[in-house]
Amino acid sequence: MDILSNLALxxxxxxxPWTLFLxxxxxxxxxIIGALPGLGPSNGVAIMIPLTFTMGLDATAxxxxxxxxxxxxxxxxxxxxxxxNIPGDEPALMTTLDGYPMAKxxxxxxxxxxxxxxxxxxxxxxxxxxxxxAPMLSRIAYQFGPAEYFALYLLxxxxxxxxxxxxxxxxxxxSCFGLMIAMIGLDPNSGMPRLTGGNLHLMDGVDFLVAIVGxxxxxxxxxxxxxxxxxxxxxxxxxxxxxxxxDIWNTRWTMLRSSILGFVAGVLPGAGASLGSFMxxxxxxxxxGEKGGFGTGAVKGVAAPEAGNxxxxxxxxxxxxxxxxxxxxxxxVLLAVLMTLNITPGPTLFTDRPDVVWGLIASLLIxxxxxxxxxxxxxxxxxxxxxxxxxxxxxxxxxxxxVGIYSLTGSYFDLLLVVAFGVMGYVLRKLDxxxxxxxxxxxxxxxxxxxxxxxxxxxxxxxxxxFGSAISTGLIIAAVLGFIAPIFLRxxxxxxxxxxx
Amino acid sequence: xTRLTDRIFGLVTILVAFMYxxxxxQIQASFLSDPVGSKxxxxxxxxxxxxxxxxxxxxxxxxxxxxEGMTLLSIGISVALLIAYSYALKPMGFxxxxxxxxxxxxxxxxxRPRFAAIAGIGLSVGLFILFKFILGLGLTGLPKGMGF
Numbered sequence: 089m090d091i092l093s094n095l096a097l098x099x100x101x102x103x104x105p106w107t108l109f110l111x112x113x114x115x116x117x118x119x120i121i122g123a124l125p126g127l128g129p130s131n132g133v134a135i136m137i138p139l140t141f142t143m144g145l146d147a148t149a150x151x152x153x154x155x156x157x158x159x160x161x162x163x164x165x166x167x168x169x170x171x172x173n174i175p176g177d178e179p180a181l182m183t184t185l186d187g188y189p190m191a192k193x194x195x196x197x198x199x200x201x202x203x204x205x206x207x208x209x210x211x212x213x214x215x216x217x218x219x220x221x222a223p224m225l226s227r228i229a230y231q232f233g234p235a236e237y238f239a240l241y242l243l244x245x246x247x248x249x250x251x252x253x254x255x256x257x258x259x260x261x262x263s264c265f266g267l268m269i270a271m272i273g274l275d276p277n278s279g280m281p282r283l284t285g286g287n288l289h290l291m292d293g294v295d296f297l298v299a300i301v302g303x304x305x306x307x308x309x310x311x312x313x314x315x316x317x318x319x320x321x322x323x324x325x326x327x328x329x330x331x332x333x334x335d336i337w338n339t340r341w342t343m344l345r346s347s348i349l350g351f352v353a354g355v356l357p358g359a360g361a362s363l364g365s366f367m368x369x370x371x372x373x374x375x376x377g378e379k380g381g382f383g384t385g386a387v388k389g390v391a392a393p394e395a396g397n398x399x400x401x402x403x404x405x406x407x408x409x410x411x412x413x414x415x416x417x418x419x420x421v422l423l424a425v426l427m428t429l430n431i432t433p434g435p436t437l438f439t440d441r442p443d444v445v446w447g448l449i450a451s452l453l454i455x456x457x458x459x460x461x462x463x464x465x466x467x468x469x470x471x472x473x474x475x476x477x478x479x480x481x482x483x484x485x486x487x488x489x490x491v492g493i494y495s496l497t498g499s500y501f502d503l504l505l506v507v508a509f510g511v512m513g514y515v516l517r518k519l520d521x522x523x524x525x526x527x528x529x530x531x532x533x534x535x536x537x538x539x540x541x542x543x544x545x546x547x548x549x550x551x552x553x554x555f556g557s558a559i560s561t562g563l564i565i566a567a568v569l570g571f572i573a574p575i576f577l578r579x580x581x582x583x584x585x586x587x588x589x
Numbered sequence: 590x591t592r593l594t595d596r597i598f599g600l601v602t603i604l605v606a607f608m609y610x611x612x613x614x615q616i617q618a619s620f621l622s623d624p625v626g627s628k629x630x631x632x633x634x635x636x637x638x639x640x641x642x643x644x645x646x647x648x649x650x651x652x653x654x655x656x657e658g659m660t661l662l663s664i665g666i667s668v669a670l671l672i673a674y675s676y677a678l679k680p681m682g683f684x685x686x687x688x689x690x691x692x693x694x695x696x697x698x699x700x701r702p703r704f705a706a707i708a709g710i711g712l713s714v715g716l717f718i719l720f721k722f723i724l725g726l727g728l729t730g731l732p733k734g735m736g737f
Binding site: 139142143254255257258260261264265267268271275277278280282283285306309310312313314316477478479480482483484486487488490491494495500503504506507510511514515518519520536537540541544545548549 | 594595598602606609612613616617618622623624625627630631634635637638640641642644645648650653655656660663664667668671672674675676678679683687690691692694695696697698699700701704705708709711712713716720724725726727728
């Protein structure tokens with residue numbers, strides 16, 4: 089078995105004391121980051137990236153640390169969803185729908201344990217799925233030429249808004265903003281500067297880390313100023329945490345179904361984790377029917393989105409590692425990590441750097457068990473974190489973001505850009521324009537343009553070449569359908585809105 | 590005219606996209622040419638942005654709740670402070686600007702002067718120790734010639 093020997097290599101790397109230490113630290117930090125209201129997986133990992141690089145970790149170590157933080161934040165996110173009704177990021181929204189009502193009924197401890205166990209089931213199954221599917225997909229990915237890659241990028245951008253956005257035009261606009269920003273700087277083919285407006289600082293282009301930190305972390309500060317930190321009041325008391333074995337046993341099929349569906353949703357490029365938690369919640373709601381009591385504190389309503397969300401997080405790593413196309417906001421952030429480490433994701437990653445890929449997969453498996461141990465027996469430790477007042481937390485986050493970027497680039501101009509992206513993020517989020525596509529545009533813009541130009545070089549300018557193979561034609565059709573379908577589906581599938589007190 | 594925000598934003602988007610296209614047409618061609626060239630892709634993307642801006646003008650969403658008066662002012666002040674911080678970090682060192690800006694942001698979030706002052710100084714010293722001595726980043730703590 090090929091996969092077993094690969095995993096053995098991975099486990100060897102993952103079990104080295106240093107890597108193991110980083111994984112545990114990452115899980116711990118990640119859970120705290122996820123639990124803190126106002127910080128979620130994407131902005132949490134975003135502010136950690138510059139710090140990790142300035143610490144001078146090597147590729148495997150940095151990747152293990154940051155993905156453990158990522159997985160940890162996915163686990164931790166449920167704590168603020170359930171206890172405060174504040175989702176750390178988009179996918180966590182579904183957990184608030186039944187988790188918060190459950191907590192208000194005095195079952196906060198049960199909700200936390202059930203969601204912790206379902207996170208574990210989802211993430212574990214997804215990591216196993218990743219270990220099997222990624223090598224297979226990477227073999228298919230060898231058949232991808234520039235035309236196929238261009239079609240794949242198109243698919244990723246057109247499905248990004250998807251069901252989770254309320255307005256397709258706004259989702260598309262966000263992608264355009266990202267792509268337009270990505271074009272600034274030196275043209276990769278000719279080496280000539282373009283669209284810099286003559287500004288020397290813009291010659292190198294806009295660093296995606298600057299955009300990520302600004303859009304995700306700094307814009308959050310402005311929201312806290314607007315609400316005067318009022319949303320952070322902990323109104324729920326958490327007494328003894330016991331394990332509700334019966335509820336866990338009763339939700340076993342829910343967890344399993346949601347894990348599989350979530351994983352599949354995560355694998356789709358672009359769609360990602362939000363789709364995973366949304367679809368699993370809707371599926372379980374319709375299976376349970378009226379009697380299921382979804383929206384009023386149903387146990388399955390907590391288990392389904394958490395299993396789906398974490399499974400999607402694992403699934404989203406598949407297209408990210410094999411094709412270099414992330415499936416969600418947070419995998420976009422992880423892609424940024426890889427690109428900064430000079431690791432190009434894609435099919436060759438599996439043959440050239442098996443240590444990175446399999447070390448990562450094995451670390452994720454181990455991290456899952458560490459996270460289960462941290463998040464079920466030790467959950468009260470992390471609940472304490474919720475008491476950090478926003479008036480200390482948010483200035484702290486801002487300063488960490490600024491120092492992170494400054495120590496990475498050493499340029500005041502990048503700090504100004506962070507502020508500009510912060511303001512931009514605030515305005516976009518006010519207007520209900522999603523910010524994840526902006527990040528994806530900045531990250532993938534140059535690769536997308538390059539694939540188009542390479543395709544045209546191969547075909548000598550013949551545009552029909554883009555439809556030359558079955559794969560590319562299929563992907564383009566999927567992209568068009570993926571963009572149009574939600575416009576019509578939205579009439580029948582309304583996104584559940586947040587529960588209000 | 591109701592739902593003004595989306596319409597204004599759509600209009601601004603269209604104007605920016607046209608400026609972007611104007612700028613893109615000025616890109617110098619290089620001797621290393623390919624069939625697509627440096628201009629085409631940016632222009633296509635900007636044209637899609639124009640269409641999206643048009644849709645926003647024609648079919649705007651509900652008006653968002655914009656902050657009013659004092660809140661808007663405190664966000665404005667925070668932005669100005671962060672800009673000043675960007676310029677100050679290099680010549681002034683880490684500790685003094687951080688204490689001022691962190692304290693000021695803390696005050697904007699929850700207006701308790703003593704708490705904000707302690708939060709600012711605490712964050713400044715705490716983060717400096719974390720960055721400098723635990724994570725080993727090359728920061729200067731104070732302006733040149735004042736130690737650290």
